[in-house]
Amino acid sequence: MTDKKAVKKPALKEWTPVEKVILERRSIRAFKKEPLPDFMIRRILEAGRFAPSAGNSQPWKFIVVNSHEILAKMEEDARKAAKRLMWFLDYSRNGFRKIFLKPYTRLMIRLSPNELHPVPFALMREIAYDRAPVFHSAPTLILLLEDTRGVSSPPTDIGICGQNMILAAHSMGAGTCWIGLIKLLMYDRKWKKQFGVKYPYRLNNCIAVGWPKVKADGPVPREVQLVEWFEGGMDDKPRIERQGE
Numbered sequence: 001m002t003d004k005k006a007v008k009k010p011a012l013k014e015w016t017p018v019e020k021v022i023l024e025r026r027s028i029r030a031f032k033k034e035p036l037p038d039f040m041i042r043r044i045l046e047a048g049r050f051a052p053s054a055g056n057s058q059p060w061k062f063i064v065v066n067s068h069e070i071l072a073k074m075e076e077d078a079r080k081a082a083k084r085l086m087w088f089l090d091y092s093r094n095g096f097r098k099i100f101l102k103p104y105t106r107l108m109i110r111l112s113p114n115e116l117h118p119v120p121f122a123l124m125r126e127i128a129y130d131r132a133p134v135f136h137s138a139p140t141l142i143l144l145l146e147d148t149r150g151v152s153s154p155p156t157d158i159g160i161c162g163q164n165m166i167l168a169a170h171s172m173g174a175g176t177c178w179i180g181l182i183k184l185l186m187y188d189r190k191w192k193k194q195f196g197v198k199y200p201y202r203l204n205n206c207i208a209v210g211w212p213k214v215k216a217d218g219p220v221p222r223e224v225q226l227v228e229w230f231e232g233g234m235d236d237k238p239r240i241e242r243q244g245e
C-alpha cells in the first residue's frame, strides 16, 4: 500500500469540533423534566432552517410541543395505537393467532416493509405490552412536517434538516432522539387535526429534545463499509477500501 492509500484513523482529539459532535452524539432516551430554555430550542430550529434543500425549496414546517398535557396525551394515544396494531399483527401470542394471523401479518409486512420492519415491529410490541415508552418522557418534541410539493426528494431534505437540528443540539450539551414511531398518532384523525397535518403536509418525523438524564451508553456499532474508489482510467477496476477499520 502506498502512503497515499494508507488510512490512519485519527485519535478523537484530532477531529474537528463538528466531527466530534458527529462521532460522540448518541440517541438519548432518558431526559430531565426541565425543558431546554426557549432560546436553545430556537437555536436548534435555526440549525434546521439553514439546512440545504433541493432547489432551496425548504419543504418543511416545524412544530414545537412543550405542553405537559399534550405530551402525556400523545404518549397515551400512541400506546393505544400500538396496542390496536399489535392486536391485528402480533401472531406470536398463541397458537390460534399463529395459524390465522400469520399469513395476514406477512401480507401487511410485504405491503409496508419499512414501517413494519422487524426493528419498529419489535419496538411497537414492547410499547403495546407497556414495556417501553414511545417518547421517552422528553420535555419537548419537535415535529417535522414535510411539504410534499418540494423539489425532487422532500424526505431527503427533511432528513438533512433534522440532522442539522440534532447535531446543533448535541453541540450545546442537549440530548436528542428521533422518534419515528410518532407516526402511530397519524392513525388518529384527531392528531392530524391538532397539528394541521393535511395536504400539502405530511408528518415526516419527530425529534425528542431535552437535557440528558444519564450519560449515553457506548457507541452503537456501525458496519464497516466496502467503499469503491475509482481512481484510474475508465477501464480500471475500483480499489476497494474497508471504511471504518
Ligand SMILES: Cc1cc2nc3c(=O)[nH]c(=O)nc-3n(C[C@H](O)[C@H](O)[C@H](O)COP(=O)(O)O)c2cc1C
Residues within 6 Å of the ligand: 025, 026, 027, 028, 029, 177, 178, 179, 180, 181, 182, 205, 220
Ligand atoms: C429516522 C429515525 C427514526 C427513529 N425512530 C426511533 C424511535 O421511534 N424510537 C427510538 O427510541 N429511537 C428511534 N431512532 C433512534 C435509532 O434507534 C438510533 O439512531 C440508532 O439505534 C443508532 O443509535 P445512536 O443514535 O445512539 O447512534 C430513530 C432514528 C432515526 C434516524
